[in-house]
Amino acid sequence: MFEIRLHSRGGQGGVTAAKLMALAAFRDGKYATAAPFYGAERRGAPIVSFIRIDDKPIKIYSQIHNPDLVVVLDPSIIDLVNVFDGLKPDGKVLINATEVPAKAAGYKVSLVDLTGIALKINLIVAGSPILNTPVIGALAKMGLFSRESASAAIKEMFSDERNYQAALMAFEELV
Amino acid sequence: MLTISTGNNAVAAAVRQAIPAVVAAYPITPQTEIVEQIANYVTNGSLKSKYIPVESEHSAMAACIGASITGIRTFTATSSHGLLYMHEMVNWAAGARLPIVMANVNRALGPGWNVWAEHTDSLQARDTGWLQVYVATVQEAYDATIMAFRIAEDRRVYLPVMINLDGFSLSHITQQLEESEIGDFIPPLMLDHAIDTKAPAGYGCMTPSTDYFRIRYDIERSMRDSVAVIRETEDAFATKFGRKYSWTENYRCEDAEVLVLSMGTLGKEAEVAVDILRDEGVKAGAMRVRWIRPFPELDLGDRELVVIDRNYSFGFGGILASSIRAKTGRQCYNVIAGIGGQEVTYNDIAGFIRNRRIGEETWFGVDA
Amino acid sequence: MTDIRVQIVMSGTSATEYICKCTSACAGCSSSLILRHVLKAAGPDTVLVVPACCTSVLQGVWPNTAFNIPVYNVAFAAAAAVASGMAAAFESMGKNTNVIAYAGDGGTVDIGIQALSGALERETNFLYICYDNEAYGNTGMQRSGSTPIGARTTTTPGGKVHKKKDLDRIIAAHNLPYMATACSAYPQDLAKKVQKALSIKGPKFMHILAPCPPGWRYDASKTIEVGKMAVKTGLWAMYEREYDLLTISGPTKAAMIKPAPLEDYFKMQGRFSGLKEEQVKTVRGEMERNLRMLKAEAEGC
Numbered sequence: 001m002f003e004i005r006l007h008s009r010g011g012q013g014g015v016t017a018a019k020l021m022a023l024a025a026f027r028d029g030k031y032a033t034a035a036p037f038y039g040a041e042r043r044g045a046p047i048v049s050f051i052r053i054d055d056k057p058i059k060i061y062s063q064i065h066n067p068d069l070v071v072v073l074d075p076s077i078i079d080l081v082n083v084f085d086g087l088k089p090d091g092k093v094l095i096n097a098t099e100v101p102a103k104a105a106g107y108k109v110s111l112v113d114l115t116g117i118a119l120k121i122n123l124i125v126a127g128s129p130i131l132n133t134p135v136i137g138a139l140a141k142m143g144l145f146s147r148e149s150a151s152a153a154i155k156e157m158f159s160d161e162r163n164y165q166a167a168l169m170a171f172e173e174l175v
Numbered sequence: 176m177l178t179i180s181t182g183n184n185a186v187a188a189a190v191r192q193a194i195p196a197v198v199a200a201y202p203i204t205p206q207t208e209i210v211e212q213i214a215n216y217v218t219n220g221s222l223k224s225k226y227i228p229v230e231s232e233h234s235a236m237a238a239c240i241g242a243s244i245t246g247i248r249t250f251t252a253t254s255s256h257g258l259l260y261m262h263e264m265v266n267w268a269a270g271a272r273l274p275i276v277m278a279n280v281n282r283a284l285g286p287g288w289n290v291w292a293e294h295t296d297s298l299q300a301r302d303t304g305w306l307q308v309y310v311a312t313v314q315e316a317y318d319a320t321i322m323a324f325r326i327a328e329d330r331r332v333y334l335p336v337m338i339n340l341d342g343f344s345l346s347h348i349t350q351q352l353e354e355s356e357i358g359d360f361i362p363p364l365m366l367d368h369a370i371d372t373k374a375p376a377g378y379g380c381m382t383p384s385t386d387y388f389r390i391r392y393d394i395e396r397s398m399r400d401s402v403a404v405i406r407e408t409e410d411a412f413a414t415k416f417g418r419k420y421s422w423t424e425n426y427r428c429e430d431a432e433v434l435v436l437s438m439g440t441l442g443k444e445a446e447v448a449v450d451i452l453r454d455e456g457v458k459a460g461a462m463r464v465r466w467i468r469p470f471p472e473l474d475l476g477d478r479e480l481v482v483i484d485r486n487y488s489f490g491f492g493g494i495l496a497s498s499i500r501a502k503t504g505r506q507c508y509n510v511i512a513g514i515g516g517q518e519v520t521y522n523d524i525a526g527f528i529r530n531r532r533i534g535e536e537t538w539f540g541v542d543a
Numbered sequence: 544m545t546d547i548r549v550q551i552v553m554s555g556t557s558a559t560e561y562i563c564k565c566t567s568a569c570a571g572c573s574s575s576l577i578l579r580h581v582l583k584a585a586g587p588d589t590v591l592v593v594p595a596c597c598t599s600v601l602q603g604v605w606p607n608t609a610f611n612i613p614v615y616n617v618a619f620a621a622a623a624a625v626a627s628g629m630a631a632a633f634e635s636m637g638k639n640t641n642v643i644a645y646a647g648d649g650g651t652v653d654i655g656i657q658a659l660s661g662a663l664e665r666e667t668n669f670l671y672i673c674y675d676n677e678a679y680g681n682t683g684m685q686r687s688g689s690t691p692i693g694a695r696t697t698t699t700p701g702g703k704v705h706k707k708k709d710l711d712r713i714i715a716a717h718n719l720p721y722m723a724t725a726c727s728a729y730p731q732d733l734a735k736k737v738q739k740a741l742s743i744k745g746p747k748f749m750h751i752l753a754p755c756p757p758g759w760r761y762d763a764s765k766t767i768e769v770g771k772m773a774v775k776t777g778l779w780a781m782y783e784r785e786y787d788l789l790t791i792s793g794p795t796k797a798a799m800i801k802p803a804p805l806e807d808y809f810k811m812q813g814r815f816s817g818l819k820e821e822q823v824k825t826v827r828g829e830m831e832r833n834l835r836m837l838k839a840e841a842e843g844c
């Protein structure tokens with residue numbers, strides 16, 4: 001089983017990103033669950049989602065304490081929450097940023113400028129850049145699911161072509 | 176169609192298959208998406224129901240009662256305080272022998288406000304005359320909702336059915352879902368006692384003490400008859416759709432020497448705990464109790480029992496454990512866990528089984 | 544480095560804050576702004592009764608609270624009845640503690656109206672405030688009886704088909720010693736009305752418009768502008784009524800003479816994006832009827 005913990009802020013699309021990840025993995029023929037953890041907070045508070053991907057049905061409903069991968073949609077959260085808590089020794093981190101945050105030093109960090117991508121193609125809703133579709137492109141590049149399943153998932157959930165375009169840009173940008 | 180869905184959306188999708196003529200519902204966390212999705216379906220025309228956006232849960236159930244007695248199919252959904260607020264009408268629906276189907280998204284009770292999973296809300300309604308089933312996966316939420324209509328509307332039953340799913344830990348998680356075209360799986364509703372101007376009758380009028388108990392006994396007789404209807408419906412469902420359900424879901428129980436019994440999503444987590452214990456050489460098995468009304472015959476043998484209750488009856492004990500004790504005369508180790516969304520992992524459950532003290536009760540996380 | 548903070552106090556209000564700067568309200572939340580001014584006007588000898596609504600959440604999570612007065616959280620339908628009990632208890636102890644029920648529109652016009660009507664009829668000595676964000680904010684913006692026609696909510700994705708309930712005329716039918724309407728964009732007016740209400744014994748009621756950025760779909764920085772526009776168009780009428788003596792508030796008097804175009808108000812908010820021509824007509828008709836009736840009442844004819 002591959003376990004992912006996704007950190008975002010309420011209203012940034014973290015819950016949808018988690019669903020998209022589950023859908024892409026599912027389209028790959030895997031079993032997947034996406035479980036957002038809702039606190040009592042309102043908009044803008046840090047929230048966390050748990051995604052599990054496996055070859056057999058997933059029976060675990062509790063939180064992920066030792067993730068294989070940590071995804072951070074909003075780097076400012078790193079100062080508020082220990083996003084690396086319990087990360088497996090060989091675990092990876094994907095951060096939406098242009099440079100490695102100080103606290104991330106020593107981890108296997110990949111960077112992708114999801115905000116920049118969204119702004120570049122004007123993928124903005126209610127004043128906020130959309131991060132949930134580009135992040136799927138970056139995760140496909142990291143091998144979480146196939147490129148085909150990633151685009152299928154995005155097209156299944158969104159009709160606006162720019163979502164796919166943003167994911168493609170993130171796929172290409174991630175090294 | 177194979178897709179992914181949340182527990183809440185799976186319930187709404189099942190309702191779209193069942194096409195109730197009237198849906199009357201009121202939002203409450205964590206049930207809200209069911210109401211919202213049904214409102215969406217009705218607005219975009221994919222569900223031809225009348226949706227009544229009532230001003231409270233008492234009115235939600237009351238509106239369902241008014242609609243149902245005309246002989247049409249009805250649905251509502253609620254949670255926690257919503258279920259408590261409609262309690263009078265919940266009793267009424269069963270007493271009036273109306274086949275209303277309701278999804279209850281299990282949530283703790285205030286004060287303090289807590290929106291997370293616990294079963295005390297629906298278990299407080301266990302004596303109302305409603306049939307109650309507890310589910311653990313998105314697929315099961317969908318399937319149980321479809322079956323609920325057929326069971327409730329069966330002439331041998333004519334009692335309302337409540338489908339219970341854990342708040343957030345099932346209502347809000349995404350898993351795969353196979354949506355089935357149900358065709359004629361739910362026969363058209365024929366309510367023998369539907370209100371009819373051609374056959375005038377008084378409904379629910381003053382009933383003297385010489386007759387009232389007979390009417391109440393009739394509810395119990397139908398509750399007993401529902402056992403066969405549930406079995407038939409679940410068998411027919413398995414034949415038609417290939418997904419099999421029963422009174423309990425048993426995991427590695429055959430040769431087990433210790434059983435862990437629970438309800439809802441904790442029952443799935445318990446299966447992982449069983450695997451861990453089996454690797455340690457402990458012959459454990461997991462039994463997830465699905466139906467709580469009518470209460471099933473449990474095949475417990477002489478195995479040791481660990482019962483997890485995500486609920487509590489103050490001054491008495493965990494409700495599942497008390498029911499098992501009363502029905503079977505067996506002692507168990509009762510663990511009260513998962514109250515108000517308290518995190519319970521498979522490792523915790525493995526711990527409950529390892530450290531079992533038959534005949535005792537423990538509140539997980541409380542230093543007694 | 545010294546941290547110099549300048550406390551700017553609006554004229555006519557107290558410098559003491561009863562809500563700390565750590566609520567979990569959304570940015571631009573005007574219902575929390577209203578409560579800030581209500582509590583400043585009421586002072587420390589005040590108990591707040593809060594039914595399920597956004598205010599139950601924005602206090603923060605146990606064991607923390609952002610409020611510096613006692614807050615009693617209660618079930619959704621129960622605010623006015625719980626406040627009745629509290630008011631009777633304080634009275635029996637000879638205490639003058641202010642009992643203020645602070646409830647949303649859902650908790651007032653929908654599920655809570657029975658308890659409210661009872662408490663008013665029994666002449667309960669309390670102030671009931673309904674902050675009206677015209678939907679169920681706590682649960683993510685479903686329609687309420689107070690949602691205006693045509694507004695999109697999550698349970699009215701095609702726009703609400705029913706009109707906004709005329710709460711104030713229902714309340715007025717109880718013939719109260721004091722009732723008033725106000726708006727978060729006019730805090731001085733609001734504070735004065737709260738002070739006046741609390742100086743009177745018996746049942747008092749205030750209905751305060753509370754624009755809500757995520758629910759009404761406008762940028763958080765426009766929260767005051769939106770409130771002002773609601774008043775300037777005449778759509779939200781501000782007044783006070785002591786028994787049957789009606790006084791129309793200044794900004795509404797101005798709107799009666801020279802109203803801002805209704806369309807400008809609708810255009811500011813995403814929730815009205817699907818508004819139909821005949822719905823605009825209905826809103827205009829309701830608004831004109833309301834202003835006409837208020838005017839006739841004020842002129843005593």
Ligand SMILES: Cc1ncc(C[n+]2csc(CCOP(=O)(O)OP(=O)(O)O)c2C)c(N)n1
Nearest residue numbers: 203595596597619647648649650679680681
């Ligand atoms: C009996 C009951 N039904 C439903 C709920 C869920 N609920 C909590 S707050 C709320 C809506 C509140 O709306 P409103 O009164 O307008 O206040 P707002 O959230 O907009 O501030 C609902 C539906 C509840 N807590 N109790």
Ligand code: SF4
Nearest residue numbers: 568569572597680755
């Ligand atoms: S939803 Fe609206 S009323 Fe509720 S806290 Fe946010 S801005 Fe305030």
Ligand SMILES: [Mg+2]
Nearest residue numbers: 647648678680
């Ligand atoms: Mg409201």
